[in-house]
């Protein structure tokens with residue numbers, strides 16, 4: 001039954017809404033990040049890919065310490081060590097080639113290297129929305145499965161009868177398993193069904209599965225969740241103009257905290273925050289750093305290295321990219337809801353960011369009206385969007401068709417808001433005339449020590 005309920009939530013847009021009212025609020029998105037150019041994306045038009053469902057619990061990885069105990073969805077307390085040893089006992093190491101078909105790496109090494117599979121499995125355990133993860137291998141352009149790691153369930157659970165459906169994930173070689181289907185469909189490039197069945201059987205012995213489901217056959221009571229859902233105010237999501245979407249309060253407080261902490265630690269290292277200047281010697285009224293590539297306001301060029309310390313900028317963290325992708329997907333949902341006739345891609349094309357410019361504005365910070373036009377001709381021609389995260393104190397944000405401030409429209413960007421502008425709004429003039437002092441969420445400041453001011457991250461594909 002449960003399995004059937006889950007698979008009804010397969011439509012991405014409906015899922016967005018369903019997720020808002022579900023017990024564990026989730027952030028839907030669907031994609032598989034290319035590990036390198038030679039590797040192919042998992043086909044996005046097969047049946048499973050429509051079951052887009054990834055929880056937004058931990059886009060930044062597991063914050064808990066190794067000893068921290070987590071409450072499993074099965075009611076058992078499993079600490080990380082216990083879980084790890086049980087996990088390894090029950091799911092033997094696999095040979096996984098990640099990113100290269102010539103260099104074999106066993107799963108253990110790979111997990112150590114990325115941590116992703118383990119984190120995802122933990123996430124699956126803690127989430128009633130995920131059924132497990134699958135480890136994939138890229139093989140001559142197709143993805144083959146190397147085994148499924150299902151979420152441990154109570155013994156005799158009927159939930160694992162059937163075939164799983166997979167959902168795409170940006171984690172390298174890892175796919176989250178969104179639901180169990182009663183239908184006998186399975187995409188062929190995910191390997192043999194038998195493999196999955198085998199792992200399901202194994203999963204029944206995993207630690208934390210002691211409790212048995214005595215309510216089988218009885219009507220399921222509606223459970224009460226003592227925690228507030230990860231609320232997303234869909235009513236406040238707005239299409240400001242064609243191709244320009246504002247997702248209010250989109251980034252959860254926890255993710256905001258993680259973003260601030262990540263930016264702070266990256267900002268202390270090579271290629272970190274500095275006060276840039278223009279050609280004429282004037283300084284910008286903000287501090288800046290870049291991820292992925294460097295953008296130099298003096299030359300207005302993108303480069304592999306930082307002009308000040310000649311370092312390569314840090315990579316864009318995976319969690320940041322995940323959020324960008326989900327924001328694009330949710331903006332598409334909004335556009336689709338607004339007009340069913342349009343293909344949201346035509347209004348706001350998707351993009352995979354390879355540069356993130358991070359600005360920190362003190363309360364006196366500002367940025368004049370400008371266009372973002374230093375990206376490649378191709379990127380600008382296609383209208384690939386700029387995706388902007390606002391964190392900390394709010395900002396007044398101006399946007400319009402020209403440089404005239406009095407003709408520009410104004411919107412308040414608050415902590416957690418995501419603004420996207422692409423398509424026909426890609427060349428919109430925009431700027432930040434002022435920061436609203438002391439408007440940042442209190443817990444954000446206390447948890448991170450963030451200074452007064454505003455952090456802004458803009459992602460682009462150049």
Ligand SMILES: O=C(O)CCC(=O)C(=O)O
Nearest residue numbers: 357359372388432456458
């Ligand atoms: O801070 C903002 O909201 C805008 C930043 C911006 O326009 C830019 O970095 O190009």
Ligand SMILES: [Fe+2]
Nearest residue numbers: 370371372430
């Ligand atoms: Fe800009």
